[in-house]
Amino acid sequence: MTLFSKTFGAASAIAMSCAAVAAQADVLFWSTQARPAEEAQAMTEQVLSGFAGGVDYQPNEGGPWLTRLQAELQAGSGSIGVLGSLHGDFSAMNPDDLVDLDDLGVSSASATFNTLAKLGTDNMQYIPWMQASYIMAANKEALQYLPEGADIDALTYDQLIEWSANVHEAVGEPKFGFPAGPKGLKHRFFQGYLYPSYTNGVVRTFASDEAVTAWEAFKSLWEHTNPASTNFSFMQEQLLSGDAWIVFDHTSRLAQAFNDRPDDFVAFPAPAGPTGRGFMPVLAGVAIPRTAPDMDAAKELVKYMLDPATQIATLRATNFFPVVDVALPEDLPPSVKAAGDAVAKMSGSADANPGLLPAGLGDKGGDFSQVFVDTFERIVLANQDIRMVLDDQKGKLAAIMQESGAPCWAPDAASDGPCPVE
Incomplete structure (x- = not known):
C-alpha cells in the first residue's frame, strides 16, 4: 500500500x-x-x-x-x-x-x-x-518632549524620531528602547511595521528604493536608541528600570510594566510612514x-x-x-486595558496597513526572519551601505521564497506561485 x-x-x-x-x-x-x-x-x-x-x-x-x-x-x-x-x-x-x-x-x-x-x-x-499585536509604550515623563502638534495616538515615524531626539537632548542620554537582543522580536518590527509603513510590502519591496528610505529612517532613530538595546529582549524590564522611556514590543512583553506601575506608563499605536500605519x-x-x-x-x-x-x-x-x-471593563488588569486601547486604535486607524505574519514558509520561517535580522545588523550595527546590503540579502530572500514556494501575503500584492523579490 x-x-x-x-x-x-x-x-x-x-x-x-x-x-x-x-x-x-x-x-x-x-x-x-x-x-x-x-x-x-x-x-x-x-x-x-x-x-x-x-x-x-x-x-x-x-x-x-x-x-x-x-x-x-x-x-x-x-x-x-x-x-x-x-x-x-x-x-x-x-x-x-x-x-x-x-x-x-x-x-x-x-x-x-x-x-x-x-x-x-x-x-x-x-x-x-x-x-x-505589538505596540508602543512610553514613560509619561517623556510626554513633555513630544513634538509640537504631535498626537501620540497618530504619530509618524518622523515625529517618533524627533520625539526620541528631544528626550535624548533633554536628559543627556538616549532613551528609545528596542528589543534587539538575542530573544527580542526585532524581526517582527521590520516585517510588520517598518516595511509596510515605508514600502507597502515586505517581500516584493525588500530591496526597493523605498526600503532604502525605511532603513535610513531607522538608522536616524537608532542614533537616539539606548546602545544596550542589543541586549534587550523584553522591554517591560527597561521601562521599569528607566533604561528606556519610549519602546516597542509585543503586548505580552510589556504587561509587567503596566501591571506593576500602571500610572507611570502609556501605551499607544505604532507610528505611520509614507504608505500607512504598518502593524502586525x-x-x-x-x-x-x-x-x-x-x-x-x-x-x-x-x-x-x-x-x-x-x-x-x-x-x-x-x-x-x-x-x-x-468598552473594556474596569476590573481588567491594567496591562490589558492599556494594550487593548492601543491595539484598537491601531487596527481601526484610517491608515492601518497590516503586515501579516509570514505564511506558507514551512521550515524556512526561521531563515526568512534571519534575513531581516542580518540586514539590521549589517546596516545599523555595522554601518554598511544600505543599497549594497539590500542587494546582497535580496538573493538570499529570493532563494527562501523559491524553496518554500510561499505566495505573497499582505501587504504585498498577491502572487501566482512563490512571492517574488522584485
Whole structure:
C-alpha cells in the first residue's frame, strides 16, 4: 500500500467517523486557538456556556486540525460546525470550501480586517474574531518632549524620531528602547511595521528604493536608541528600570510594566510612514466549512462570537483583544486595558496597513526572519551601505521564497506561485 493510499484511507475513516456523529446537538467548534488546558476550559466555561445551542469546543494543533477538516471536505459531509484559526490558515484554503458569511450582518470594527477576511473574493469567507499585536509604550515623563502638534495616538515615524531626539537632548542620554537582543522580536518590527509603513510590502519591496528610505529612517532613530538595546529582549524590564522611556514590543512583553506601575506608563499605536500605519496583527477568525451539519446553528455561533459581551469574555479567557468596538471593563488588569486601547486604535486607524505574519514558509520561517535580522545588523550595527546590503540579502530572500514556494501575503500584492523579490 502506498503512502498516499494509507493517508487517503485514514482520512476517509476520519470523515466517516465524523459523519456518524454529525447529528449531535452541540455545535462542534474546531479551533487552533486557546489550546492550553486552562484557556480551553475558560473558553468552554466562561465564553461558550452562554450560547443557547450548546458548543463542543475542541482545540487542536494545526496538523490534526487541518487533517480532519480536509477529510470532511473530501467526504462531502462531517461534524465540524465552526472553524477557529489564524488568518494564515484560512488564506491557504480554497474559498469555495468556506461558506460566505455576508448575510450574518456581523464584522469587525476594522475595515482592513474585513477586507482580509474576504480572502481575495467579494464576500466574507471568515469573520475576524480576536487579535493580538505589538505596540508602543512610553514613560509619561517623556510626554513633555513630544513634538509640537504631535498626537501620540497618530504619530509618524518622523515625529517618533524627533520625539526620541528631544528626550535624548533633554536628559543627556538616549532613551528609545528596542528589543534587539538575542530573544527580542526585532524581526517582527521590520516585517510588520517598518516595511509596510515605508514600502507597502515586505517581500516584493525588500530591496526597493523605498526600503532604502525605511532603513535610513531607522538608522536616524537608532542614533537616539539606548546602545544596550542589543541586549534587550523584553522591554517591560527597561521601562521599569528607566533604561528606556519610549519602546516597542509585543503586548505580552510589556504587561509587567503596566501591571506593576500602571500610572507611570502609556501605551499607544505604532507610528505611520509614507504608505500607512504598518502593524502586525495576530488575527484569528471564525468560519463555517461547507460541510457543516447544521448551518443555522453554526451561523448563530459565529454571530455569538462577535457579541461585545462574548468578546470581553474571550479577552479574559485568552488575552486576545476584541475586534469590535467595546468598552473594556474596569476590573481588567491594567496591562490589558492599556494594550487593548492601543491595539484598537491601531487596527481601526484610517491608515492601518497590516503586515501579516509570514505564511506558507514551512521550515524556512526561521531563515526568512534571519534575513531581516542580518540586514539590521549589517546596516545599523555595522554601518554598511544600505543599497549594497539590500542587494546582497535580496538573493538570499529570493532563494527562501523559491524553496518554500510561499505566495505573497499582505501587504504585498498577491502572487501566482512563490512571492517574488522584485
